Amino acid sequence: MNGTEDETGSFLQDGGKKKQLKKESDVLQDFMFLLPFFWPKTKPRLQFLYVGVGLCLVVDRVLNILVPIQLGLITNILSKERATVPWKEIMIFAALRFLDSSGGISAIRRYLWQPLENFTYHEISTAAFNKIMTLSSDFHDEKHSGSLWQTVSRGRSIRHVVDSILFQIGPMIIDLVLAVSVLYYLFDAYMALITAAVFIFYLWSSSKILAKQKDKQRQLISAVEKEYDVLCESTSNWQTISYFNRVDYEKNHYSSAVKNHMNSSMTFTLWSNFESVAQSFLLIGGLTGACFLAAYQVSQGYKSVGSFVMLLSYWAQLSGPLRFFAHGFCNFALDMIDAEELIRLLRREPTVHDRPGAKDLVLNQGEIAFDNVDFSYDGRRTILKDVSFHVHPGETVALVGETGGGKSTILKLISRFYDPESGNVTIDGQDICSVTLDSLRANIGVVPQDPALFHDTILNNIKYANPLATDEEIYDACKAVSLHDKFLAFPDGYQTLVGERGVKLSGGELQRVAIARAIVRDPNIVLLDEATSSVDSNTEMQIQDSLGRLTAGRTTIIIAHRLSTVINADKIIVIDAGKIVEEGPHEDLLKRKGYYYRLWLHQSSLKPSIQSKTRGPRSTGPFSNEARPSGSSPRVGNGIDTVHQISVESDRGSESDDLDTDYEEYNRETNPITSKVFPHIDKESSRVSSLKPDAPEFIPQRLQRTEIPSTAVYGRNTVIKSAKDSVGHEHIGKENRREHAECDHELDANTQFSDAHTVPKRSNIEGTSSTTRLRVATVLGLQRVSNSSK
Ligand SMILES: Nc1ncnc2c1ncn2[C@@H]1O[C@H](COP(=O)(O)OP(=O)(O)OP(=O)(O)O)[C@@H](O)[C@H]1O
Structure with missing residues (x-):
């Protein structure tokens, strides 16, 4: 090598050799x-x-x-x-x-x-x-x-x-x-x-x-x-x-x-x-x-x-x-x-693992606490910022807020899929980072947002949650989520293969299998991530009892987009862009007129009750003593009752006037163009189910034509005595439009409480009734469905 002539070459060669x-x-x-x-x-x-x-x-x-x-x-x-x-x-x-x-x-x-x-x-x-x-x-x-x-x-x-x-x-x-x-x-x-x-x-x-x-x-x-x-x-x-x-x-x-x-x-x-x-x-x-x-x-x-x-x-x-x-x-x-x-x-080493000297989690009451938790998935974008909250033993806490706000991330941190960047997550005072992963996860039952199954039989898939569960226990869990009869009707019954990731089951069936799994697992802490988002309103009502049983007496965190499903939670935590912006019970949050209130208004705006200027008698939820499936628990969903939204909305009484006015203002602010240019479209298009505000209302024609029972009890303080349905219409939109004109007279304003349990736990609203036609139509539809399914 000619070192003097070619220093660079020499350097490169040496470098190359070193590399080699x-x-x-x-x-x-x-x-x-x-x-x-x-x-x-x-x-x-x-x-x-x-x-x-x-x-x-x-x-x-x-x-x-x-x-x-x-x-x-x-x-x-x-x-x-x-x-x-x-x-x-x-x-x-x-x-x-x-x-x-x-x-x-x-x-x-x-x-x-x-x-x-x-x-x-x-x-x-x-x-x-x-x-x-x-x-x-x-x-x-x-x-x-x-x-x-x-x-x-x-x-x-x-x-x-x-x-x-x-x-x-x-x-x-x-x-x-x-x-x-x-x-x-x-x-x-x-x-x-x-x-x-x-x-x-x-x-x-x-x-x-x-x-x-x-x-x-x-x-x-x-x-x-x-x-x-x-x-x-x-x-x-x-x-x-x-x-x-x-x-x-x-x-x-x-x-x-x-x-x-x-x-x-x-x-x-x-x-x-x-x-x-x-x-x-x-x-x-x-x-x-x-x-x-x-x-x-x-x-x-x-x-x-x-x-x-x-x-x-x-x-x-x-x-x-x-x-x-x-x-x-x-x-x-x-x-x-x-x-x-x-x-x-x-x-490669796992980022989440048992730390040296990690002990098993000793679960006493199941108190969960987040203390100043910061979290980022990739170290570049902060997902949770200074999140602190407490879930007391046996409480049900709901996480609500805009999509992508970080709700599911909070559940992932509790299951220790990730560790926080700073701050602590504790269960019964024990930092979950210092307990063994096995003992932590053994105490937690999760119903994920998008459950996936193994390409195996239905029975084996549910048994997977608890290999010791007997077939009877699995059948009971499936009964609880209204799947047992359905599965029995399948040609291969419980031995039906569900396909890759459970593709042969519908979205709602998948979610219910996930709930059945959680029931069979019998965990101490329950995490529900949009557990019933794919389930239709009627089925949702049926499985609320099961969810109630699953969550009763256990610390529960539930994520929901439909606020109506969580109004009875002990506490609602509102998350926006990774921060807790509000927390408290439903009514308190409404009174604050803050973020949650606007969210509520927005969802309520999707409900015809607020758009209706003609108020009918007050209605409460569709679960009456007659309508409720036998054996159902009176307080459903451990205080989380999907159907209460109807009660709450209808029971709001004078408050709903405020809400309506607020909605008008809010709508003008948030949708200035549609509200000005297409006021009718704006209102019509937002006509959706009061049970599923995010889903367009659908009232089957046959139900609209059907006679409604002369005395149908829909809630604690509403009895619909006579509700003749309107004449069937060609299109749902048409039907919905006409309902405004046709339903009011069908409702009796003389209401009475028939089922104290269907009243929202914290509803402090009493008095005058206020029910809208479309909501009634929905209620009638649901009542009809539940009657027919009986
Ligand atoms: N594995 C991941 N890696 C990187 N970023 C992620 C990951 N999972 C979620 N995120 C981001 O974190 C943010 C919060 O997500 P998260 O799923 O917690 O929101 P969410 O409030 O539960 O939303 P939704 O209500 O739509 O389920 C989102 O912006 C999302 O893009």
Whole structure:
């Protein structure tokens, strides 16, 4: 190196060398990291097998020398002037050849090796799986399933690493040293030199080609992963693809991924072939040189013909393994590349784990507290800011607020899917970060926003929550969520396979299965994340009792967008952009006229009662004594009663006047354009169910035509004595419009409390009735449905 001329070049070269060295040391480190997967530390029987394999390898090496020597012997005997048939030598040659063949010592070695390979496969597969299972949410949020499966399956090829070292690289090094020595002994130093030179040059060229191949292998791996990702993404999102009519796009997408894979594969194969050509060329060149030398010595009478034959045989014997040797190196390097991702995965540590000295959670009463909790998923965007609140034992607390505000994140922190960046989450005074994850999660039952099931039977899916649950308990849980009869009506009943992630069940059924799971689990703390958002109003009413039973006496946190479903919560916490902006009971929050009040107004604005200028008699919730399913608990939903919204709205009395006025103002502020330009559209379009404010109202025509029972009790202080339905209309919109004009007279303003339990717990509003036509229509519809379902 011309250091003075080319300082930069020197520096770069040195840098390059360092990089190269670092890479090699990385490979070594990786290999050392993987060693425990190969060595059966606690299994002496398997260790003994390693010894057996080692012995086979030694015998193999010896045979590699003996076979050509024996052939040389036979040739020498035959080349004598009065040659006899060398029976004995031939028999020995045949025996040696047999032992040296794939059916001889190799077969014994393979037999001994198989359990060792299985051991490694088992160790690596389970280590990878266990690691994936123990890694935290941050990993699972980021992971690409297709690539991950590929990583694990490719990484398993690491078991061939030892195979390469033990059966290709190691033996061949011994073979080469022996070959040079034997040839030196049988011929001379020149022959030994030629052989050594060929071998060294062969290995050097292989390593050069291999370096190129590594890059190609990485490209190939990434192309295969890409193909897999597209395959997994497209097949698992088939429905979305179909909805958006993007099947052709996906076909092309996949096709180009496959083409890319094939191109990378071609390039890789090209380099492999180039390696083979170069190596064959070298070997044949070396053999030719050795042959000339040997032939010369034989012709000069220095060596016997047998020596020449032995040389040919020896070269033939060596060239095969020599190729394998190069391949062994190549395979080793490529296997290590394959294993790079797996090693990264295995080295990754979960961000949420049991801390040293973590104790089991001791659950006394189930008090949950957040103290100044800050949280960010990625360290860049703060999701929760200084969140502090207390949930007293047995209380039901509702988290409400704008979507994306951080409500579900709070539940994730309680289940310790993530740890807070600062602040503490405690349960019964114990910081959940210092208790064991198992004991924490064993006490928590979650009904997630988007429940997913295993591709298994309904029964097994519910049993998954509690493997000790009896079939009877599962049936009871399903009865509680109004699914039992439905499941029995399925051709395969509870043995019905639910499809991948439960795709064969409807959204509402899925949610109810999730609730059934929670019931079967019987947890001490219940977290409900929009647990009934996909359930229709009627079913929701039916399962409120079950939710009530699930949450009764247990600390419960419930997330809801429909405020009407949580007005009876002990406390409502309003979250906006990661901060708690208000908290307190429903009425208190309404009185404050703050964020919650506006939210309530907004949702109420979606209800026709507020738009109605003509007020009818007051109505309360549709659960009457008659309408309530038998055996239902009077206070439903542990104070969370979907149907109370009707009661509250209707019971608001004079307050609703304020709300109406406020709504008008609010609507003008929030929707200035629609409220000015399309006042009628604005009001019409916001006509939706009072039970599901976020869903358009739908009152089946047949229900509108049906006679309403003369005395139907809908709530504590409302009795609808006679409610003849209006004439059926062609369209729901039309029906809704007409209801304004038709329903008022059908309601009797003389109301009475028939069921104290359906009154909102904190409703302090008494007195005059105020019921709107559409709400009544809804109530009538619900009543009809529940009557008909009885
Ligand atoms: N795994 C994640 N990684 C990064 N950001 C996330 C992750 N999960 C949620 N977020 C972000 O955190 C914010 C709060 O999400 P979160 O699910 O807690 O909101 P939410 O109030 O429950 O919303 P919604 O009512 O729509 O369910 C959102 O802006 C969301 O984009």
